[in-house]
Amino acid sequence: MHTQSRVLEVGFDNGSSFRLPFEYLRVNSPSAEVQGHGPGQEVLQTGKRDVTIAAVEPVGNYAILIRFSDGHDTGIYSWELLYRLGAQQDTIWQSYLERLEAAGVDRDTPMAAPGGHACGSH
Template sequence: MAATLQETPTPEALTLHARSRVLEIAFADGARFRIPFELMRVYSPSAEVQGHGPGQEVLQTGKREVEIVDVEPVGNYAIKPVFSDGHDSGLFTWSYLHHLGANQDALWRAYEERLAAAGVDRDAPMTERAGGACGH
């Protein structure tokens, strides 16, 4: 387990850019990412978004203009952002933020494919049609 902790990238700087709606994060390994709030919101690691198991993910829509209104530190390993749509249950570990930043292009493509498969638009409001919501 110690090896896993040592492999986890450590952030050196974290800045929220409200106007452009991106989280800028710089890691000790030299990686620096600008992660859109929308990407963070649609890939929130919370059970509300990810479900409680494979196949239970809830497709998020209408999050293009979402903002982060607050960020709470969680120990020395994560942050808990509070989004303007009220979502506040996702713990974003340093490792997960590094993953989001490093894989943005593939994650956006996967999100667009899921939208197309569901026959919904990225800007469609969230409705009960998404299914799988667990009421968190």
């Protein structure tokens, strides 16, 4: 974990290594809070440019739990997901920027308070 550059470096047995920015990991969290409970229910994450990682905890041998400085701590990142986020980083980030533009917001727009979402995690 590189706190100055806000990057999590992940290496894999096949020799691949990826440098994943904290903001990128946060806005692509696999949690229901971010992904919703089905297609089209994703919650666009904004205002995360300065987020940091408070802790990384192993989840068995298959994943890590990342605790972010904004209090988000429900994202369990499998090694498979981390590999995909690294291998497809340019495409996934571009898609995020396009979703921001379509919503008329930018990376630094504060998150709107969640409203009326019937998910027990709030």
